[in-house]
Amino acid sequence: MILKPMVRNNICINAHPEGCRAEIRLQVGRVKAVRDRLTNLGKNGRGTPKPAHALVIGCSTGYGLASRLVAAFGYGADTVGFSYEKEPTGTKPGTPGWYFNKEFDALAAETGLSAQTFSDIDAFSRAAKEKAIDAARQKGFQYDLVIYSLASPVRTDPETGALYRSVIKPIGRQYAGRTLDVFTGKIAEATVQPATEEEIAQTIKVMGGEDWALWIDALEAAGVLSPDAITLAYSYIGPSFSWPIYRDGTIGQAKLHLEKTAQALNERYRATKGLRAFVCINKAVVTRASAVIPVIPLYISTLFKVMKERNIHEDCVDQMIRLFSERLYRKGDAQVPVDAEGRIRIDDLEMGSSVQNEVSARLAKIDESNLYSLADPDGFKSDFLRAHGFEVPGVDYEREVASFE
Numbered sequence: 191m192i193l194k195p196m197v198r199n200n201i202c203i204n205a206h207p208e209g210c211r212a213e214i215r216l217q218v219g220r221v222k223a224v225r226d227r228l229t230n231l232g233k234n235g236r237g238t239p240k241p242a243h244a245l246v247i248g249c250s251t252g253y254g255l256a257s258r259l260v261a262a263f264g265y266g267a268d269t270v271g272f273s274y275e276k277e278p279t280g281t282k283p284g285t286p287g288w289y290f291n292k293e294f295d296a297l298a299a300e301t302g303l304s305a306q307t308f309s310d311i312d313a314f315s316r317a318a319k320e321k322a323i324d325a326a327r328q329k330g331f332q333y334d335l336v337i338y339s340l341a342s343p344v345r346t347d348p349e350t351g352a353l354y355r356s357v358i359k360p361i362g363r364q365y366a367g368r369t370l371d372v373f374t375g376k377i378a379e380a381t382v383q384p385a386t387e388e389e390i391a392q393t394i395k396v397m398g399g400e401d402w403a404l405w406i407d408a409l410e411a412a413g414v415l416s417p418d419a420i421t422l423a424y425s426y427i428g429p430s431f432s433w434p435i436y437r438d439g440t441i442g443q444a445k446l447h448l449e450k451t452a453q454a455l456n457e458r459y460r461a462t463k464g465l466r467a468f469v470c471i472n473k474a475v476v477t478r479a480s481a482v483i484p485v486i487p488l489y490i491s492t493l494f495k496v497m498k499e500r501n502i503h504e505d506c507v508d509q510m511i512r513l514f515s516e517r518l519y520r521k522g523d524a525q526v527p528v529d530a531e532g533r534i535r536i537d538d539l540e541m542g543s544s545v546q547n548e549v550s551a552r553l554a555k556i557d558e559s560n561l562y563s564l565a566d567p568d569g570f571k572s573d574f575l576r577a578h579g580f581e582v583p584g585v586d587y588e589r590e591v592a593s594f595e
């Protein structure tokens with residue numbers, strides 16, 4: 191059959207197997223092209239100047255995948271990855287991350303890198319932690335980098351079996367904002383009712399730091415965490431007009447909990463070990479998770495236009511190359527630069543006042559008639575489709591897809 195993207199309301203329900211494989215090969219090529227720049231580092235005096243054994247929780251798409259690509263193909267790290275993806279059936283393609291994982295493993299093997307991928311194990315479970323511990327013990331290594339990059343709508347508590355759901359809602363008052371369907375170019379008003387106390391608490395359970403800390407404690411207790419390991423969880427701040435729905439909303443509460451968890455982990459381990467835990471604030475990019483947040487597609491489309499005009503546009507891979515080389519593993523300097531709250535900032539280009547002022551000015555006058563001159567919905571659309579294996583350069587989409595494998 192010929193596979194076309196099936197998209198509604200910024201959600202794509204299928205994926206193109208060959209397109210996904212081609213997309214990740216292109217991304218690996220980009221990382222390999224800067225490998226010399228990344229690994230040509232002096233000893234920083236604090237032990238490991240680069241990641242050697244990385245664990246990536248949420249490894250199959252978005253920021254987790256980009257982190258894993260940079261650790262492996264940029265720095266030559268052995269990687270273990272966890273994600274929750276669906277494999278294909280005889281009649282239906284798998285989810286994009288399933289293909290990305292498979293191709294990652296194949297490319298790692300070709301490059302002589304050790305990689306182990308768990309495509310469909312619930313990272314919130316105890317079983318996942320045990321698998322990560324076994325993987326390290328079998329090969330006799332300790333993790334020196336642990337990236338926590340989950341974006342999930344649900345979490346089952348491993349102790350109680352209770353199911354928690356995360357929601358993206360404002361707190362205290364209803365939120366009204368404009369949202370963009372990048373496939374039709376239609377801008378519509380979206381109204382979201384405020385969250386209940388229960389919804390806030392459940393979102394913190396899913397997207398907060400509780401599970402991150404469980405991972406670190408489990409790895410440490412099993413002796414598979416390197417004494418000077420770095421662990422990161424990703425977060426977003428964004429422009430103030432989005433705060434009612436994001437930073438000051440349910441998800442922002444969960445992100446604050448992540449920040450408190452980073453502090454708690456540092457306090458727990460710093461005295462006896464060298465573990466360093468950071469929340470890293472990344473820039474807005476198109477991923478399966480970000481496409482469904484109200485107001486974000488319109489904001490990202492405008493941001494893309496402005497950043498592309500200034501030649502400072504970045505996607506997940508660009509962000510992670512900069513995070514690793516200019517924050518985590520800097521030549522001759524073990525200090526990781528952080529802001530006043532101890533967070534790593536890699537959203538600096540997005541949040542620069544000149545970019546933000548220009549984006550705000552454009553958003554104030556944007557409508558359907560000037561959308562394509564003031565913003566870049568096609569750039570959003572292209573990134574979104576490529577995240578599902580569609581519109582990837584070099585792939586013949588008129589060719590029959592014989593198998594979903």
Ligand SMILES: NC(=O)c1ccc[n+]([C@@H]2O[C@H](COP(=O)([O-])OP(=O)(O)OC[C@H]3O[C@@H](n4cnc5c(N)ncnc54)[C@H](O)[C@@H]3O)[C@@H](O)[C@H]2O)c1
Pocket residue numbers: 247248249250251252253254272273274275287311312313314339340341342343424425426471472473474475476477478479480
């Ligand atoms: N997208 C953005 O613009 C943006 C910006 C800044 C920060 N972030 C943050 O980055 C992190 C990752 O987000 P993303 O946008 O890359 O999302 P994504 O949807 O592309 O990736 C989420 C990953 O989590 C995995 N996952 C989800 N539930 C799981 C489970 N139960 N068990 C195992 N794996 C599971 C998925 O398989 C996937 O690998 C989030 O914390 C997000 O808030 C995103």
